[in-house]
Amino acid sequence: MMEFMGYGRADGSVGTRNYVGVLSAVVCVNEVVENIVRQVQGTARFTHHQGCCQTPLDIHIVNDTLINLGKNPNLYSVLLVSLGCESTDLSGVIEAIAATGKRVEHIVVQEVGGSARTTAQGILLAQDMVREASLEQRKSFPISKLVLGMKCGSSDTTSGLVPNPAIGVASDFVVAAGGTSVLGEVTEFIGAEHILAKHAANEEVAQGIFKLVERMEQRAMAVGEDIRGGQPTGGNIKGGLTTIEEKSLGAIAKAGSAPIQAVYEYGQRPDKPGLVVMDSPGREPEILTGLAAAGCNVIVFATGRGAPQGFPFVPVLKITGSRTAAEKMIDHIDMNLSAVIDGGDTIPDAGQRVLEELVRVASGAMTKAELSGYVNSMDIFMRGPVI
Missing domain, CATH: 3.40.50.2300 (Response regulator)
Incomplete structure (x- = not known):
């Protein structure tokens, strides 16, 4: 193990x-x-x-x-x-x-x-x-003690093809070992929620997924707006994504193939192992905070165009399937999986390497976000107005 x-x-x-x-x-x-x-x-x-x-x-x-x-x-x-x-x-x-x-x-x-x-x-x-x-010392623990947060951001067409599915493979390994994986970004379930719900361990969990999506859509409609005015983002569109449904199909690939065991509110700590879903938006400051509050001790973050944000006290491993992003954003990208698109690698092998790198990071290897100090712009997800 x-x-x-x-x-x-x-x-x-x-x-x-x-x-x-x-x-x-x-x-x-x-x-x-x-x-x-x-x-x-x-x-x-x-x-x-x-x-x-x-x-x-x-x-x-x-x-x-x-x-x-x-x-x-x-x-x-x-x-x-x-x-x-x-x-x-x-x-x-x-x-x-x-x-x-x-x-x-x-x-x-x-x-x-x-x-x-x-x-x-x-x-x-x-x-x-x-x-x-400083008197504390590192000791050996099984990966069942990992609580893995999963995020994608500044996505492009490569995100759903390579890094998100590779994260799904790594997540399946963690879950199979008895660990926990937390999937957020409810805005990026929209249009694909019926597919994600098929992963649910039972009907209660499936309905919980549908309710999260409905609630997220209602938040936009409450101010007279269509969520499709903000999703996909301008950067997503420049990266080749055309609809929220297309973006969601790539985003939910992070879930891998494990059954979803539970649905939680924003920042709630899971009370059972396995793959779980957490209510959260897609924007980095709020979802990274929610994942840290959920108890994640390591986060993996797929990016197509190169998102720089880490988190103050949880290491955030950035991976991409875009050779362009890996070269242009070299001080922010930890893993370049573009060989999958080039034909020299496979998703299962890439996922195994993501897991191995997560273990190294969990054991103390620093991420690019930690090395650069790009970790401080965080916030808490709110539902109502400032009054």
Whole structure:
């Protein structure tokens, strides 16, 4: 059985990284979070634009997302930074993260006395927390401890032909070994949801997939728009994709052939292994956050034209089937699978290599996004307006 070298956590999960997470409770403290992380190696920030002046539904999503981000096994401990007047349920967030056995510290700008003092206090706390984290050592774990997030972006005609099916092969390997794979991007099920639903383990799961698509379409119609005005994107069209259905047929290839065991809300942690579906949009800042909140300890990202985004504390492996993207976006692409199109490789072999590279990354090999530091532009998916 394949194994990777990871960090065992008290709740039984396994990290592929070992950061101290510095999390923003509200948009108003993003600068403080950034200043702390800039000064302390071994920390990873999570900033966003939410946490105040939103509907109760969205505040609930913020609370749950922060909790589940804090629970992600790639974080050894968590420093939560708040302003003092946000709507976020700070005590609930702290209590839920601490229940996993992690150290959780909290600093409040309005109580400490401004951003400068809070930054200084946060730096000292973060330094102490990183010292503790640095004592952790990697150990061997089976790939059943992998929670694989799957994403495609800046797609073109090669995406559905090569990297997405190769991801599906790698996902099937992970699932067969007892691991978990999380498929999101509900906007990219549209027009192919009936095909994806055939993968469902039972009728309840199949209906859950249809309901996610219907809800996503209704979100666009609620503001008087057709979702086809934004999907496929301008970049997709330049890359040769003509319709949302065509894009979806390629996107769902990431699911491989395993049965879909469950359907979850945005950022919800799966409570069973296997292939699962998570509600989420296709845009990188929101879906990558949702996958990290779902507990993914590694993410694989197919791109046709070259999407640069990674995530602050979950490694994101970028693969392409486009030789042009691999050459032009060399500082962002980790794997070039264009040999499949050229005729010198096969999808099964490419999928096996994707799995092997995922194991290397899970064991500590850095991705291009980590090397370049292109990991910080994240956000939380909202359903309602700013009020």
